[in-house]
Structure formats: C-alpha cells, structure tokens
Amino acid sequence: MAPKVFLTGATGYIGGDGLYAISNAHPDWELSALVRSKEKAANLKAKYPEIRVVFGDLDSSDIIEEEVKNADIVFHFADCDHVAAAKAISKGAQHHTPERPLWLIHTSGTGILTVEDQRARTYGIERPKEYNDWEGVAELIDLPEDAFHRNVDEIIIGIGRRDPFSTRCAIVCPPTIYGPGRGACNTKSIQAYLLSAAVIKRGKGFLVGKGENVWHQVHVQDLSNVYLALGEAAAEGGGKATWNEEGYYFAENGSFRKVAEEAYAQKLISSPAVDSLDDKQTTEILSAGLYAWGSNSRGHSLRARKLFGWEPKQPKLIDLIPEIVSLEAKGLGL
Numbered sequence: 625m626a627p628k629v630f631l632t633g634a635t636g637y638i639g640g641d642g643l644y645a646i647s648n649a650h651p652d653w654e655l656s657a658l659v660r661s662k663e664k665a666a667n668l669k670a671k672y673p674e675i676r677v678v679f680g681d682l683d684s685s686d687i688i689e690e691e692v693k694n695a696d697i698v699f700h701f702a703d704c705d706h707v708a709a710a711k712a713i714s715k716g717a718q719h720h721t722p723e724r725p726l727w728l729i730h731t732s733g734t735g736i737l738t739v740e741d742q743r744a745r746t747y748g749i750e751r752p753k754e755y756n757d758w759e760g761v762a763e764l765i766d767l768p769e770d771a772f773h774r775n776v777d778e779i780i781i782g783i784g785r786r787d788p789f790s791t792r793c794a795i796v797c798p799p800t801i802y803g804p805g806r807g808a809c810n811t812k813s814i815q816a817y818l819l820s821a822a823v824i825k826r827g828k829g830f831l832v833g834k835g836e837n838v839w840h841q842v843h844v845q846d847l848s849n850v851y852l853a854l855g856e857a858a859a860e861g862g863g864k865a866t867w868n869e870e871g872y873y874f875a876e877n878g879s880f881r882k883v884a885e886e887a888y889a890q891k892l893i894s895s896p897a898v899d900s901l902d903d904k905q906t907t908e909i910l911s912a913g914l915y916a917w918g919s920n921s922r923g924h925s926l927r928a929r930k931l932f933g934w935e936p937k938q939p940k941l942i943d944l945i946p947e948i949v950s951l952e953a954k955g956l957g958l
Contacts, residue, residue: 626650627859630695631657632682632702632709634675635664638731638798638844639701640807645848646699646855647672653859656691658684658702664809671808682709692716697727697858699851700780704732705772710779722789727858727867729851730780732773734799734840734874738919739771741837747903747918748833757797757874758926764797764872772915784868792867794854798847798875799840799921802941802948806845812951813844815916816941820883820952822909829884829898832906832918839921840876843938850875853932864931874925877936886949892958 629646633639634657647655656676659665665677680687682702688709692698693716700713713728720726737755741747757764765781767774777795784793805811823829850873857863865871888896906913928934 626652626654627696628654628694629656629697629699629855630678630691631655631699632688633731634701635659635668635807635809636701637805637807637810637813638801638847639699640809640811641805641844641848642699642701642851643672644806645845645852647675649852649856650859656695658688658691667808682706685709685712685715688712689716692726693719695726696724697855698729699855700728700730702731704730704776707776707779710776714779714783717783717791720790725789726791728780728783728791728793729854729858730793730795732777732795732797734797734921734923735772735915736767736774736777736797737771737921737923738915739768741919742772742915743770747906747914748831748835748837750836750838751920751922753920754922754924755874756924756926757872758930761870761872761927765869781868784871788868792858792862792871794865794867794871794873796847796850796854796873796875797923798842799923800941801842801844801847802944803843803845803938816841816883816945816948817952818910819917820887820945820949821956823883823887824892824949824953824956824958826909827893828895829887829893830901831898832901832914834900835898837918837920838879839919840879840923841941842875842877843936843941846877846936846938847875850928850932850934853928853934866927866931873927874923875928875934876923876925877940879922883945883949886945890946890949890953892949892953
C-alpha cells in the first residue's frame with residue numbers, strides 16, 4: 625500500500641528539490657503539501673497535478689497536527705527555527721501507535737555547529753573542531769541548548785524519545801547548499817550567492833577577519849538523495865536507516881573558498897585582491913554576515929555513506945563559482 629506523505633516547505637529551495645526527487649522516484653506515493661498562497665499552490669499543481677494542496681502556514685497548528693496524524697511519512701523541509709510548527713508536528717505524532725508508526729524526517733542545519741564562534745564572538749579564525757554523524761552522533765544529539773536551531777532540534781528529538789516505537793525520527797543537517805534547484809518555485813540558494821553579489825556590488829573581494837574559517841558545502845540535488853533514501857527506508861518499515869538516537873545525518877561534499885578571483889576573471893571587479901573586514905564592516909554588508917561568512921561549520925557525513933552508499937555526484941561549489949558569479953551579475957543588471 626502506498627504511503628501517505630506530508631511535506632512542509634515544498635515550494636522552498638530545499639523542499640522543492642526534495643519533492644522533485646521523491647515524486648519522480650515514487651509517483652505512486654500519496655503526496656500532500658502545506659502551501660500558504662494560491663499563487664504557489666498553482667505553481668505546485670502545474671508541476672505535480674496529483675499532489676494534494678493543504679492551505680496553511682507554519683502557524684496553522686491545527687492543520688499541521690491533523691496532517692501529521694493522517695500521514696505515514698512526514699518531510700519537514702520548512703523553517704528549522706519555527707517552534708510552533710515543531711510543536712504541532714509533535715502533537716500530531718502522538719496519534720500514532722507502534723502498529724502505525726510515524727516516520728518523521730526533519731531538516732536542521734549545520735549552523736548548529738557554529739556554537740563556539742557564537743559564544744566567543746570570534747569570526748574569521750579557523751577552529752579545529754570537526755564533527756561527524758557516525759561515532760560522534762551522541763554529541764550531535766546533545767549539543768548545547770544555546771546553539772542555533774537547537775531549540776527545535778530538541779523538540780524533534782523529544783518526539784522520538786517520548787515514544788520510540790510510535791515515532792521514528794531522523795534529522796538531516798545540511799551545510800551551505802548550492803546549485804540549481806528543481807522545484808516549482810524557489811530554485812536558488814543564499815549563502816554563496818549573497819557573497820558573490822556583495823563582492824560585485826562593492827567592487828572588491830573581502831574576507832571576514834583573517835578569512836581562515838571553514839564551512840562545508842553540498843549540492844542541493846545530492847542533498848535530496850539523502851532525503852529520498854530516508855523516505856524509502858521509512859516506506860520499508862525502517863530499512864537500512866537508523867532513527868531517533870542514531871537518526872542524525874549530515875550531508876556534505878567538502879569545504880569551499882573563492883569568489884573574488886572569479887569576479888575579477890569575468891571583469892566584474894578591477895582586482896582579485898581582497899580586503900579584511902571587521903565585525904562592523906561585515907554586518908553593514910549583510911546583517912547575518914558574521915555568521916554566514918565568518919563562522920566555522922565542519923560536519924562530516926559518514927552515516928548516509930555507510931548506510932545507503934550515498935556519494936555526492938554533482939559538481940563541487942568551487943566548480944560552480946563562475947556560474948554563480950555570472951548569475952548574480954545578471955541579477956544586478958551587469
């Protein structure tokens with residue numbers, strides 16, 4: 625019997641590409657998606673005519689609870705910091721039983737790993753601390769409560785702890801995401817794209833402080849394959865996946881650097897040289913610039929590789945920098 629699958633964030637960047645992968649691999653699955661506007665619903669239905677649209681937003685707690693109650697698998701692709709939505713999902717999960725469990729696949733983000741920089745207010749330095757989701761999974765399940773995204777992660781982890789036989793949870797935690805999405809609405813990421821636009825606008829490249837910090841990265845289409853593998857495992861009653869206390873999955877394809885060189889090569893700026901910006905200068909360019917461009921987020925994806933044989937197949941971010949810089953230049957009318 626085809627599983628009933630409920631998705632949030634299906635018109636977003638991550639969720640849109642995830643929906644594309646899921647629906648193409650399993651056209652028989654009964655899909656429903658939370659959508660907040662008629663315009664986005666029309667775009668979604670045009671691409672996926674069989675999908676059932678559920679009108680509401682992340683504050684529509686009663687609607688979310690009811691959909692989670694009736695679903696077999698839930699993909700929570702939407703805002704990973706939205707507490708009310710997580711609580712509504714938790715309430716919906718309480719309707720499930722060991723005979724009819726809920727398989728919950730939640731999206732977090734490796735901003736959660738920036739807690740040391742966040743606490744010390746240090747940016748642009750390299751921190752040696754590296755995390756992994758295999759032998760280091762216990763540490764990830766119990767990260768400090770003041771880490772980004774941690775308050776919602778705790779709600780999701782708590783659902784599985786409350787009744788591990790009725791709800792099986794997995795948290796997917798991606799780093800910087802890039803590449804063209806295949807969704808019906810938003811097909812573009814943020815972090816590397818905003819950096820490219822900022823370099824072009826100011827006419828010169830820049831680093832935050834010393835620029836020695838490291839973030840990992842993953843192509844959105846490779847990321848979707850992690851969600852797909854977890855969904856397929858859920859449909860099999862758990863499959864090869866691990867859940868709850870061991871249900872934490874990074875998805876990464878190494879680290880990245882470089883933008884100014886490419887902007888110079890495309891004659892968008894006059895020099896490949898870069899400035900070192902302090903906290904105030906960085907924040908003037910982007911309010912979240914210290915976090916986005918100056919912190920460290922190093923999380924190695926071992927679990928998906930070991931359990932599913934997942935391997936990134938799309939180009940690395942550094943290989944797409946020319947395309948990203950060109951796209952942002954066109955967006956700026958250059």
